[in-house]
Amino acid sequence: MPADPLLLTVVLECPGELDREGVTYRRLLSARLKAEGQYAIHVCKDELDTRKLRELCRTLDSKYVVVIRSSHEISATYLPTLLQYLRTRTLYLAEPTVFTGAIPKHVSAKAVAPYVRDTDIYGIAFNTSRLRDFLDAEHDLDRSALYIAYRLYWSIGAVTPIEVGYSTASDTKAAIGFQLDAGVTRLLPLIANSSRILRTYILRYLILYLRGMRESEESDVPLTNVRELIRMFDLTAILEESRALQPFESSWIQWIDDSSHSKHLYKRLSTADNYLVFQLGERPLDAEISLYRCRFGEDVVQIGKTYLPTSLRPGQSNPKVVDFYRRPITPRSTLLFFDRPMQADDNAEHLYEYFLRNHPEYTDAYFALNPKSPDWNRLKQKGFKLVAMFSASFRELFLASDLVISSQIYNLNHRGKSLVNSRFVYLQHGIQLNDMSDWVLSKHFDVFVATGKLEADYLGALAPVETLNSGLPRLESLQRSDSEERRLLFMPTWRFNLHQHSAGTFTSSAYFRAIDAVLTDRALLRFLEEEDVVLDVKLHPNVEKRAHLFHFSDRVIHSSMNYREAFRSAEFVFTDYSSAVLDAAFIKTPIAYYQWDADEFFEEQPYESRLDFRSQGLGPTFFDHADLVEHIVSGRYREPDPTSDSRREVFFEGFDPARINETIVERMLSL
Missing domain, CATH: 3.90.550 (Spore Coat Polysaccharide Biosynthesis Protein SpsA; Chain A)
Structure with missing residues (x-):
């Protein structure tokens, strides 16, 4: 049978x-x-x-x-x-x-x-x-x-x-989209279907394709096929489903469907609004900033950015369109600050504390946080005016606010108000060492805080009106500790390709072996013992659940300190690629890079590095374990390093370290 x-x-x-x-x-x-x-x-x-x-x-x-x-x-x-x-x-x-x-x-x-x-x-x-x-x-x-x-x-x-x-x-695909295989000349079959869910999936697919086009700028799919797809499934009728999360691609889809209007309002600003400009063909692009030149089969689409007076804003005379810029920022204004929902102690907290101390006349300045956050009681004792993050009260405060200030960008949208049509100051979490141009251009902000001339020049090429070279608020109060206890700090970043590895394959990975070899190096352990030094190891959050696999010891400690405490107490900080060490460099703590996988690291990352670590890094770069250990045990990390000092001066050029918060507040209150 x-x-x-x-x-x-x-x-x-x-x-x-x-x-x-x-x-x-x-x-x-x-x-x-x-x-x-x-x-x-x-x-x-x-x-x-x-x-x-x-x-x-x-x-x-x-x-x-x-x-x-x-x-x-x-x-x-x-x-x-x-x-x-x-x-x-x-x-x-x-x-x-x-x-x-x-x-x-x-x-x-x-x-x-x-x-x-x-x-x-x-x-x-x-x-x-x-x-x-x-x-x-x-x-x-x-x-x-x-x-x-x-x-x-x-x-x-x-x-x-x-x-x-x-x-x-x-969610990497959402950030970078996808690219089609060579020779693919159509996106989907043009078979009519009225299903709302299926049309929504098609819209999602088209957005990811266009997002990938911003990276590759080439496709064998003709623009006519993309336009037929949009019209066959009437995708512009459901664009509002994607506009909040994918505003750039949504504007692009709108133009492909109807190219009679080349300029699309992208972000309202105080004095001159931000527009995306789309143009078919090779003639010079009529825009202040050229962003992309994309080839769809034989068709070339150029995309740029320009600023136009607010008086030209569509719907300006429509009484049903609320102008959230109509009120100037005054001491009677509502201001809303926040970092992450479950974690403060970032740039918004430090700027808020400065603001309360120096501008007590603003009585309606709030700080948003999840009440279950371990920072809630600490901030309450400091006198912060707290509101539960994403609660009904938070949404109403957002609606009433004249200004939002945050180190994070969230999709805020309540009763017609969003970051598209209201004031927003983006403080950032860190400093952008990677080329995140596509991400920056996909976000809405009135002010984008930069740290130093290198980052300001990079951001200014994308958003010249919005970029402010002030430095990060948390840097102003960051100082080295006077403690006599000697500590070093190692903080390796993460690898995207290790997410699903089991304990067995994780411990056999080059990532684990390279880190654990540092933690267990006999020469390094002997140096730590003889010099009475502790090596703190701050693992990336994605690695914390695997911390037990590493070989820590009395002198090599799995650190539970927050980043500020760790930086303050360290006399030397080293990483592989993390931009977090720039906080240490800012207070002139020696840093170094140990990049054991430099040849393939960025092949696995969604973004490319803008920084050449060898010629621009704020400390020496090592590729071999032995060279790193020798740098530490020889004590060379404590010796003067004119090259790194010079690079640091260039990197942090253009802002006053003693006026970081003051500079940001002056700019935000003038919006």
Whole structure:
């Protein structure tokens, strides 16, 4: 008697070495206890594209197929629930509830906004024969389009996700978009479908494509195909769903649909509004700042930025359009400050404290924070006027405010007011060493605080009206400690490709080995003991859960100090790439860089470095473990370093360290 055909094939996409101890792989195996003989695992060592997936489908004899990436996360019940669901019915596809972050304990399909959901093929069980037929008909699409195109091809307008979680474990795609494979000449099949959810997914897909175009600036897809897609699915009618989170791409879509208006109001400002300028063709761009030159097939689209008087603002005379700039900032104004919801002690807290002390006439200045934050009681005792972050009171204060000041950018939108049409001072969390131009251009702000001429020149090329070279507020009060206790500080940053590694593969990674080799180096430990020095190690938050894997000791300590305490007490600070060490350099603490993986580090990062560490770093750069250790144990880190001193002067040029807060307050009250 022939065996029953397989119900499901799990295609495990695993570029590189398979982590057999990883959670995802172990959960796939554990499901066999209750589903023996119902599914098989096929490990694919290469990243799947449309051609490879088409060839694979021709070899499968299971009723359904699902693609899972080894770096993604699945809940413990993902596969058992999926198998049970597929056993009881015949359908075209079955999908879980997809997340980009952690999978919540109680998964609900309503928990994920449709336009936020990733639209790739991962985690979705396709009917194998239907997928095979579809790929034979639509073989020229990019892999990233297959999920949406499959639903269009088979007219699957509505899908109720199974209440079980799947996570791509990263929101990097939202930040950098994606780029199509070479030779792809259309985004999606133009098959009419009126499903609102599916149209929302198509909008999401188009936004990610355009976001990727800002990086690559080249595509074989003609502009006419993009325009037909927008019009076929009437995407401009639902643009408000994306405008708050993807304002740049939303304006771009609006222009592609109707290019009769080249200038699009992007951000209201006090004196001259910020407009995006779009232009088809090669003639000189009519804009103050040229940003992008993108090729769609044979078509060239240029994008720039310009500033126009507020009197030209659309809707200026419409009484229904509220002008949140109409009131000047006075002592009667409401001002709203905040850092992160659960953590203060950043630039907004330091600026707020200065503001309370020097401008007591402003009686309605508030600081927002989650009441469960460990900083709540501390700030309350300092006299901060606190409001619960994102509460109803917070939203009403935002609506009433004449100015918002923050070290973070959040999507604030309440009763028609947002950061698009109201005053916002962005203090930043740190200093931008990487090229984050696309991210900067996607945000709304009236003032963008820079630290030093190098960063101010970089930001000023993108936002000349908004850039303020004042320095970060927290730097003004940062001082070295007078403690006699000697401490060094090591603070390595994170690697994006290590998110899903098990303990076994994590400890075999170059990242772990390089860090742990420093922590256990005999010469270094001997130096620490003989000199009575402590090495504090501040791990990146993503590594904290793996701290127990490192070999700490009496002299090498897993530090729980906050960053300010750690910088104040250290006589020497070293990192791999973290910009946080610039706080130490600012107070003239010697720093150094240990970059054991310099050749491939930025290949795994979403952004490229703007800083050449060898020629511009504010301390020496080491690539070999032995050279770093020798620099420390020889005591050279304590010796004068004219080269680093000179670079530091250039890096922090252009602002008065004693007037950082004063400079920002002067600018923000003048808006």
